[in-house]
Amino acid sequence: MPKFSGFHRLVKRRVICILVATTTQQQLFFLTGKYTRQELLEIRLREHFFCPTCQAPLLLKIGEINIPHFAHKTLSTCQHFSEPESSLHLQGKLLLYQFFNQLNFKAELEKYLSEIRQRADLLVDKKYVIEFQCSTIPVSQLIQRSQGYQQLSMYPIWLKGLKEPCREGVGLLHLKSHEVAMMQKVGQLSYILLFYPPANQFYYYSNLFYVSASRWVGKTKSLSATKQVFPFALPKPLSKDEFNLVLGIFYHAKKQYIRSQLYAGNRVRNLYCRLCYELRLDVTNVPNLFGIPLLGAECFKQPAILWQLQVVEAYEKGVGIDRLIQTGKLTLSDSEKQQQAIDLTANYIALYLKYKDKTVDNSNILDIVYDNYCKNVGKLRK
Structure with missing residues (x-):
């Protein structure tokens, strides 16, 4: 099997490069590494090739750098190859x-x-x-x-x-x-x-x-x-040590977000600050249960800390998540992800209620969030 090297861009204009051609005998000819360069040079002398889609003539190119390939002889309008390769x-x-x-x-x-x-x-x-x-x-x-x-x-x-x-x-x-x-x-x-x-x-x-x-x-x-x-x-699912790295990155992102909100200007109109006020939380030191990594959170456009604060505030006021979504207060990344958002927030609220009256600090937050992750992915804790 010949070794082909070189990964330079083949074309700077719209010349379609492909690995399959039709011969004069209407048979498909594949450049799959079956032939050496010398064999291809000999075949090129006696055979004509055509695009299997638009039937336009093709050139068999056999250079020293790029892998052998077919290219349309003229600037191509072939519709069924989406882009030059x-x-x-x-x-x-x-x-x-x-x-x-x-x-x-x-x-x-x-x-x-x-x-x-x-x-x-x-x-x-x-x-x-x-x-x-x-x-x-x-x-x-x-x-x-x-x-x-x-x-x-x-x-x-x-x-x-x-x-x-x-x-x-x-x-x-x-x-x-x-x-x-x-x-x-x-x-x-x-x-x-x-x-x-x-x-x-x-x-x-x-x-x-x-x-x-x-x-x-x-x-x-x-x-x-x-x-x-x-x-x-x-x-495979993450080990506890690997998940701890995830948690650390989220903790850093949370701190960055809080810092950005504190310098955002009018705190009365700032959603983050208002949520903290409604929930009687310190805007500079939000509890560890907010801003945690949860699988499936891509259904929301908001960062974890913000949507989790919104969900808890809605729960405390007796507002359903579907209502929160309908009013646009919780922004979905895709309208088809509403059920995913409802399931995600239900999981988060259950976790929040379980631990909101307990001490959650740096010593046990990893166990709490990792246990929830394992439950969701069906992983047995070790």
């Missing part, structure tokens, strides 16, 4: 194709689905669609593509392409909106699957806790393709 993208698709074949799954590369006029990066066993996304994509387009596959009773799995290896461990993650849209769930645990072609390595962002806008706390863990399985391995 980088060498990283092509190499990633090729490695994923080889990964599935080594596990004896039937993988089809760059499979065009005429019913929905979409082309999947990989179709596995005619059931799973693997989309390997290396560039930014509008969330609406990502959702639309996923819904198209679901119409055909296919299960879409999005993998984020990586140009560099990730730093492993628990920490703050800055996620773009389309990366959040790639999120998958197993029970209460959210995760994003990533792939790093230069090392043939998968990564997981797992146990994702929403902080604000593009900031999340999660665990990053690598898994070599040689140890990966399919369906893909699922991430």
Whole structure:
């Protein structure tokens, strides 16, 4: 199997680069590493290639840096390849194709689905669609593509392409909106699957806790393709020590938020200050039960400390959470997440009521919040 190197951008203009072509005999020809560069050079002399979608002539490019690939001879208007593809993208698709074949799954590369006029990066066993996304994509387009596959009773799995290896461990993650849209769930645990072609390595962002806008706390863990399985391995819940790191990041975010509110100007009109006043709390030292990490909190736009104060105030006044949402006082990130918000706030209120009259300090807050986390993910405490 020839080794291909180089992950430079292949094109600066809209030239579509692909790994599948149709021959003069109307047969599909795949660039999956089966042929050496010398063999491809010989094939190129005697064969003509065409785009399997738009039928336009293709060039078989066999350079010394980028992996062999097909490209449209002229500036392409081909509708079924969404974007010009980088060498990283092509190499990633090729490695994923080889990964599935080594596990004896039937993988089809760059499979065009005429019913929905979409082309999947990989179709596995005619059931799973693997989309390997290396560039930014509008969330609406990502959702639309996923819904198209679901119409055909296919299960879409999005993998984020990586140009560099990730730093492993628990920490703050800055996620773009389309990366959040790639999120998958197993029970209460959210995760994003990533792939790093230069090392043939998968990564997981797992146990994702929403902080604000593009900031999340999660665990990053690598898994070599040689140890990966399919369906893909699922991430494990956090240990107590790992969860303590999550709690520490949330504590720091809470302090930052409080500091920003104290310098925000008019405290009478400041929502945070008003909530503290209503609940008779010290604005500079809010109790430990406020601002804690809870899975599923991405249903709210507000940071943890703010929505948790709002929920407790509403409870004390006998106002239902659904009413709080309807009036817009609690802002949902998506209108379809109302039930998730109701379940989340019910879990939080139960936790708050259990401990509000007890001493909750730095010595026991970890046990309290970690016990709640374990209960939600079905993990047995050790």
